[in-house]
Amino acid sequence: MTDPDPALEPSMTDAVRRHVAGLAPDALPAFVYDLAALRAHAAAVRAALPERVELYYAAKANPDAPVLTALRGSVDGYEVSSGGELAHVRATVPDAPLAFGGPGKTPAEILSAVDAGVHRWHVESEQELHRLAAVLTGRRPEAVVDVLLRVNLPVGAGALDTVALAMGGRPTPFGLDPERAEACTRLLTDPLGPFGPLRRRLRLRGVHAHLASGLTAAEQLAVAGQIVGWASRLAERHAFPLAEVNVGGGMAVDYEDPRAHFDWTAFGEGLAKLLDRHPGPALRIEPGRALTAYCGWYATEVLDVKRSHGEDFAVVRGGTHHLRTPATRGHDQPFDVLPVDAWPHAWPRPAVATGRATLAGQLCTPKDVLARASTAADGLRTADRVLFSMAGAYGWNISHHDFLMHPRPGFHYLDG
Numbered sequence: 001m002t003d004p005d006p007a008l009e010p011s012m013t014d015a016v017r018r019h020v021a022g023l024a025p026d027a028l029p030a031f032v033y034d035l036a037a038l039r040a041h042a043a044a045v046r047a048a049l050p051e052r053v054e055l056y057y058a059a060k061a062n063p064d065a066p067v068l069t070a071l072r073g074s075v076d077g078y079e080v081s082s083g084g085e086l087a088h089v090r091a092t093v094p095d096a097p098l099a100f101g102g103p104g105k106t107p108a109e110i111l112s113a114v115d116a117g118v119h120r121w122h123v124e125s126e127q128e129l130h131r132l133a134a135v136l137t138g139r140r141p142e143a144v145v146d147v148l149l150r151v152n153l154p155v156g157a158g159a160l161d162t163v164a165l166a167m168g169g170r171p172t173p174f175g176l177d178p179e180r181a182e183a184c185t186r187l188l189t190d191p192l193g194p195f196g197p198l199r200r201r202l203r204l205r206g207v208h209a210h211l212a213s214g215l216t217a218a219e220q221l222a223v224a225g226q227i228v229g230w231a232s233r234l235a236e237r238h239a240f241p242l243a244e245v246n247v248g249g250g251m252a253v254d255y256e257d258p259r260a261h262f263d264w265t266a267f268g269e270g271l272a273k274l275l276d277r278h279p280g281p282a283l284r285i286e287p288g289r290a291l292t293a294y295c296g297w298y299a300t301e302v303l304d305v306k307r308s309h310g311e312d313f314a315v316v317r318g319g320t321h322h323l324r325t326p327a328t329r330g331h332d333q334p335f336d337v338l339p340v341d342a343w344p345h346a347w348p349r350p351a352v353a354t355g356r357a358t359l360a361g362q363l364c365t366p367k368d369v370l371a372r373a374s375t376a377a378d379g380l381r382t383a384d385r386v387l388f389s390m391a392g393a394y395g396w397n398i399s400h401h402d403f404l405m406h407p408r409p410g411f412h413y414l415d416g
């Protein structure tokens with residue numbers, strides 16, 4: 001299916017190329033973000049979704065302040081998973097609703113999140129409920145917490161008659177097993193139970209599930225249908241009004257093929273049908289990667305090209321201590337070459353001559369590889385520039401910056 005809206009298929013802009021071409025070698029490596037492209041992409045995603053679906057951005061994918069701010073016009077809120085993210089997102093986009101999740105909330109984080117008044121609380125364990133109740137008991141009576149129970153449901157994404165892909169339902173530190181969610185629901189709805197006196201302040205609003213990442217639209221829809229169905233039956237059994245269901249993030253991003261984007265149009269249409277079958281609750285999604293991956297580039301230059309036992313290696317400034325994504329996921333980061341013709345030196349210019357090269361960073365470890373044996377590196381020369389695309393999510397913020405004490409990259413935010 002091709003999408004009618006080109007903003008759903010973001011690609012390299014001339015602004016990024018021009019900007020990188022104008023940087024001095026010592027200004028590299030640099031992360032370059034195209035905020036105008038990000039805003040257009042997020043607006044197109046929002047437009048593909050039914051009105052009754054709320055779009056939250058999972059801040060852990062990239063919590064850069066300009067990125068959070070650029071998204072504000074298109075998202076309904078932000079999902080945060082630590083006290084640090086909560087404070088940072090609140091300070092950056094002060095009016096935005098926040099959903100607070102995470103499996104290991106400290107007592108101090110729970111206290112400050114209650115006082116900060118987050119919009120939704122994703123409860124991950126029974127003990128967390130008890131801690132919340134204890135904090136609320138000691139707080140002013142206006143303090144309320146709206147709870148979604150995070151549940152680890154066994155569901156299948158076997159849409160379209162393909163082999164069922166089972167997700168959730170496996171041992172993890174995340175969320176509640178279905179029978180524990182059942183027990184938490186009893187605690188929250190029983191007027192005579194231990195939380196009875198807090199019933200108007202510790203309010204069960206619904207269910208949250210984030211079960212997998214890298215799902216296609218069809219798979220996401222199959223999973224969302226099962227989550228909503230399960231949540232509706234839970235609400236029926238316990239006679240509480242199901243106000244909302246958050247079906248998580250994890251929309252696929254294909255690093256092998258930057259143009260094979262998640263089908264937001266089909267996803268939006270499917271969610272509209274799901275809402276028709278379940279007229280009660282509001283739906284919420286919380287993608288991270290699929291919103292911001294495409295708006296960031298990691299730009300650098302080739303420092304050296306060498307032949308090693310028959311294979312070419314291009315060593316670039318920087319490496320996986322800035323962009324760890326290909327190392328953690330085991331993929332080749334897609335890239336474009338920006339040729340630099342000037343070569344002011346008297347010695348021969350080292351260049352890739354075998355038709356392919358591995359792009360490695362400066363670290364003294366064989367794991368510092370950004371792309372393996374790539375034919376896109378054919379002819380690549382020392383001092384040419386390389387723009388790694390799809391570097392806008394889980395890039396700099398998940399990387400081990402201090403390993404080997406190389407300089408930090410620059411950060412550039414293009415706008416308009």
Ligand SMILES: *Cc1c(COP(=O)(O)O)cnc(C)c1O
Nearest residue numbers: 058210213249250251287288289
């Ligand atoms: C990481 C995470 C997300 C976002 O996942 P993406 O794969 O980046 O879309 C959403 N919700 C929760 C609870 C998460 O932990």
